[in-house]
Amino acid sequence: MRSSSSPAAGAAGRSPSALCRSPSAAMKASRRASGRGGTTALSAAALVLQGASPSSGPKGAAVAGAALAGVGLAFAAPEPVALRLTVTTAFDLAVKVRVQGAKVHSESSPLPAVCACGSTATAAYAPTVLGPGREVKGVLQVEGFEPIPFSLVHARRSAPFVGLPGRWRHSVLAAPGWNWRENEKRPSEGKAVDLVLTGLDLTVDVRAATPLELKRCLQLQALRDAEKGEDYDTLHAQLAKAKIAGVEIEHIEKAEDRLKMLRKEGFHVHVGCDKDTLREAMQWERVSSKALQDTDERCPNACCPCNVEQNCGEVLDVVPDAVQGVLGESSDRDLFTSLVDAALASQEGSVWKAGGKFIFSAFNRNQSVTALCRMLEGCGKAACAKMMLKLVKHSEVLYGGYVTAVQVNFHPSGETYHDQHRDIYSGKQRAGPNCTCSFRECVGTVCYSLGSTRICQLDTMTDSMSSLAACGDRCAGRRERRCLKSGEAMYFNAPWNQNHTHGIPSSEETTGPRISVAFLLGSAQAAAQSALAAA
Numbered sequence: 061m062r063s064s065s066s067p068a069a070g071a072a073g074r075s076p077s078a079l080c081r082s083p084s085a086a087m088k089a090s091r092r093a094s095g096r097g098g099t100t101a102l103s104a105a106a107l108v109l110q111g112a113s114p115s116s117g118p119k120g121a122a123v124a125g126a127a128l129a130g131v132g133l134a135f136a137a138p139e140p141v142a143l144r145l146t147v148t149t150a151f152d153l154a155v156k157v158r159v160q161g162a163k164v165h166s167e168s169s170p171l172p173a174v175c176a177c178g179s180t181a182t183a184a185y186a187p188t189v190l191g192p193g194r195e196v197k198g199v200l201q202v203e204g205f206e207p208i209p210f211s212l213v214h215a216r217r218s219a220p221f222v223g224l225p226g227r228w229r230h231s232v233l234a235a236p237g238w239n240w241r242e243n244e245k246r247p248s249e250g251k252a253v254d255l256v257l258t259g260l261d262l263t264v265d266v267r268a269a270t271p272l273e274l275k276r277c278l279q280l281q282a283l284r285d286a287e288k289g290e291d292y293d294t295l296h297a298q299l300a301k302a303k304i305a306g307v308e309i310e311h312i313e314k315a316e317d318r319l320k321m322l323r324k325e326g327f328h329v330h331v332g333c334d335k336d337t338l339r340e341a342m343q344w345e346r347v348s349s350k351a352l353q354d355t356d357e358r359c360p361n362a363c364c365p366c367n368v369e370q371n372c373g374e375v376l377d378v379v380p381d382a383v384q385g386v387l388g389e390s391s392d393r394d395l396f397t398s399l400v401d402a403a404l405a406s407q408e409g410s411v412w413k414a415g416g417k418f419i420f421s422a423f424n425r426n427q428s429v430t431a432l433c434r435m436l437e438g439c440g441k442a443a444c445a446k447m448m449l450k451l452v453k454h455s456e457v458l459y460g461g462y463v464t465a466v467q468v469n470f471h472p473s474g475e476t477y478h479d480q481h482r483d484i485y486s487g488k489q490r491a492g493p494n495c496t497c498s499f500r501e502c503v504g505t506v507c508y509s510l511g512s513t514r515i516c517q518l519d520t521m522t523d524s525m526s527s528l529a530a531c532g533d534r535c536a537g538r539r540e541r542r543c544l545k546s547g548e549a550m551y552f553n554a555p556w557n558q559n560h561t562h563g564i565p566s567s568e569e570t571t572g573p574r575i576s577v578a579f580l581l582g583s584a585q586a587a588a589q590s591a592l593a594a595a
């Protein structure tokens with residue numbers, strides 16, 4: 061006996077009423093059959109069936125057959141139904157089905173070559189094998205989607221499913237290809253297919269994907285793509301994004317397995333940030349403190365808005381000896397050395413290459429203060445965690461806002477660099493393809509320098525994000541280079557970040573090691589969101 065909770069329940073499918081749901085439909089079927097040279101016996105059977113109720117089902121057919129046999133007439137049993145397919149679509153598209161164990165029913169037509177937008181098409185299939193244990197299985201090919209398998213099993217050992225084993229309901233998404241590696245704009249539309257398997261009925265509904273579904277689908281594209289390569293960082297970043305986008309667990313697990321494999325093979329330790337290299341390069345004794353020349357190159361057009369010293373709402377502030385002011389004398393050196401010690405004591409892979417420099421973070425690359433401090437404490441550097449927390453508190457009090465993320469940048473030498481960039485203050489900004497920033501609304505950044513002196517380059521911007529307008533086609537903008545010394549804090553707010561980029565160019569002179577600790581300051585609303593997310 062089949063369980064009544066299974067989609068195969070009611071899958072008797074042996075009665076003519078499974079296909080022809082009313083006596084009049086049975087009549088029409090009979091008429092069609094006689095039109096094709098059907099026998100008088102069939103017409104008579106149809107007459108008898110006319111009197112049967114629609115629910116009389118196989119019983120009715122049996123009674124009719126027996127009655128006809130009793131009067132010595134030949135009786136052809138109606139063809140049973142094994143699968144009924146109903147396709148509704150909001151687009152013109154081809155839906156093809158390959159079925160094993162069944163063929164198009166004699167009373168049905170196959171699906172049209174193209175299912176028209178707004179229409180519903182149906183097709184019924186008859187089994188090619190009768191009896192217990194038979195299986196009707198197949199693959200649906202909806203234009204633009206991956207093939208969708210299904211099975212209607214009439215046996216105890218396996219269960220019917222659509223999409224994935226064990227599923228009676230399944231949704232599949234499809235979207236145009238997205239060049240995520242080059243950070244191109246995402247496609248704005250996608251499609252979804254909802255499939256439901258009940259008894260013999262497989263319904264297929266093709267519709268437009270919702271914005272969240274589209275995001276999930278595109279993120280899955282990127283994840284699968286990243287899985288094919290051997291780039292640990294890319295896969296790590298895409299995996300983090302896929303989790304946020306709600307990509308299904310089976311895909312997440314597959315990517316995690318691949319990541320584990322890459323880790324086993326050592327792909328997570330980059331050239332230049334293995335412990336021996338770091339130990340050698342990141343010594344305080346190597347720190348170079350020579351003062352570097354500040355420069356200010358202005359647009360030749362004296363009236364250019366880029367030359368305005370401080371545009372409306374902008375704040376840029378550099379505070380000398382800020383670290384020493386908060387943590388005490390020589391604390392820039394203490395914090396530098398304890399961060400290096402922590403990096404050397406942490407799991408290999410906690411220092412990783414990001415662009416032209418390295419980042420030191422929790423092994424899973426979570427850049428929250430909690431994750432960083434937990435990691436520091438975990439490797440026996442509680443004093444370092446304490447210093448970081450003191451700096452966090454000071455920053456929040458002095459600049460307002462709440463530290464939502466911390467980035468610890470390692471520059472082992474003057475060759476490393478941090479490309480010109482804006483900090484990511486909202487989800488509207490397009491970050492790099494591997495950026496996993498949390499996109500909480502931010503109000504500013506404060507960045508503390510430790511170790512060697514480096515130049516920070518500050519460029520005006522006149523792109524669509526900026527409120528500055530170029531003075532003309534020949535606008536050269538303004539470029540400042542500011543020397544950042546150990547212990548110095550550089551703070552800027554959201555209006556300044558909108559109108560400028562900042563970065564650390566590689567140094568032309570021989571330069572020693574440097575660490576910068578950048579705090580992203582979130583709004584009160586972002587802090588509330590973080591608290592809710594952590595609860």
Ligand SMILES: O=C(O)CCC(=O)C(=O)O
Nearest residue numbers: 467469483507564576578
């Ligand atoms: O190293 C610095 O001073 C700048 C760091 C920075 O811009 C960042 O982490 O976003």
Ligand SMILES: [Fe+2]
Nearest residue numbers: 482483562578
């Ligand atoms: Fe930055």
